[in-house]
Amino acid sequence: MHEPAFYTEERSGVRPPLVFHGFFWPLLLIGSFVALLLTNNPSVCIPGVILGWFGSVALGGLYLGQVWPIGIRVDEAGIWIGGLSQAARRRAREHGEDRQQGGKLPRVRARRRQVYFCPWHAIQQVEVVTERQEIRKLARLGRSVGANRSSAAFGTVLVGPLTAPYTRAALVLAVDLSAAAVPEFQPPDTKRYWFKTSAPQQFTFHPVWSAPTRHPEKLRAALEAAGARSTARPPL
Numbered sequence: 305m306h307e308p309a310f311y312t313e314e315r316s317g318v319r320p321p322l323v324f325h326g327f328f329w330p331l332l333l334i335g336s337f338v339a340l341l342l343t344n345n346p347s348v349c350i351p352g353v354i355l356g357w358f359g360s361v362a363l364g365g366l367y368l369g370q371v372w373p374i375g376i377r378v379d380e381a382g383i384w385i386g387g388l389s390q391a392a393r394r395r396a397r398e399h400g401e402d403r404q405q406g407g408k409l410p411r412v413r414a415r416r417r418q419v420y421f422c423p424w425h426a427i428q429q430v431e432v433v434t435e436r437q438e439i440r441k442l443a444r445l446g447r448s449v450g451a452n453r454s455s456a457a458f459g460t461v462l463v464g465p466l467t468a469p470y471t472r473a474a475l476v477l478a479v480d481l482s483a484a485a486v487p488e489f490q491p492p493d494t495k496r497y498w499f500k501t502s503a504p505q506q507f508t509f510h511p512v513w514s515a516p517t518r519h520p521e522k523l524r525a526a527l528e529a530a531g532a533r534s535t536a537r538p539p540l
Contacts, residue, residue, distance in 0.1 A: 311378040311526030314389050317371040317468030317516035325469075326368025329359030364469035371468040373417045376475055376515050378526050382424050383477060385466060385515040386487075387417035409490045412461050412507040418487035420464065420513060426483035430527060432520045434473045442467055442474055442514050463489075464510035473520035477513050 333356025340349035360366050373387035410418065433439065445465050463486065464479075492506040517523050 309377055309379040310530045311376065311523055312388075313377075313517060313519060313523070314375045315372060316376050316518055317374045317466075317471065318368070319468075319470050319472070319518060321470040322364055322368055322371065322468065325359060325363045325365040327365075329356050329363065329365040332356035333360060367469050370416050371516075374466050374468065374515055376517060376523065378523075378530055380530075382422050383427060383430065383475075384419060384421045385475065385513060386415075386419045388419060409488050412463065412489045415461070415463050415487070415489070415507075416466050418489075419485075420466075420487070421485040422477065422479040422513070423483060424530075426480040428478040428480060430475070430477040432473060432517065432524045432527070433476050434520055438476075439471055439474060442476070443469075443471070445514075461507040462510040463487075463507050464513040466513070466515045468516040471516040473517050473523075475515045475517055475523060479511055479513055481509055481511055 332352055336349045336352030336356055340346065340353070343349065373389070375384075375386070375388040377384040377388055433442075442465060445462065445467065467474075486509055489507060
């Protein structure tokens with residue numbers, strides 16, 4: 305990522321509704337638990353616990369930490385999505401040293417923190433979508449493959465589409481996976497753990513990548529400046 309950038313956007317999936325739900329409901333849940341311990345008054349505190357848990361799970365509160373690292377970069381080399389700032393910090397810590405042999409790979413549920421790169425010659429199509437129908441398709445794609453550890457602990461995860469709640473615009477690109485740079489993850493674990501939902505999930509790399517954006521017009525202008533091609537992409 306040393307080439308001059310046409311466009312950079314950090315925390316591209318963090319919008320005000322997600323920030324609100326990401327802080328309010330967990331704080332309500334924690335505060336209700338503390339109040340229950342201090343007052344021993346279940347009739348007042350239990351509703352707060354229930355609402356806090358419901359809001360955290362159903363309204364996207366638990367997604368804030370997952371979505372926070374996602375970013376976008378468009379430069380002369382190609383398009384980068386994922387945890388770009390975290391990757392830069394990791395490289396600074398490592399001082400260019402290779403990963404030690406036998407080092408632990410991330411689990412696939414941490415895919416939003418990893419970096420995905422596709423050079424221009426391997427990008428078959430790229431666009432910025434703002435239509436609600438297309439955004440819903442992206443959201444369903446993320447949910448249908450195990451967006452969190454509890455909903456599909458042993459489901460197959462499609463790696464490449466990076467989705468976020470409350471998205472209004474997204475960068476979508478069709479890539480040639482044979483020429484793209486994708487992260488490494490822990491290999492899938494075929495064992496069934498009835499007591500443990502944190503086992504590595506089955507995963508496969510998807511030829512359509514996506515990342516949310518808060519500035520669709522600026523991103524479109526950057527893609528035009530970069531001379532991005534626009535042809536038919538595979539359906540979502």
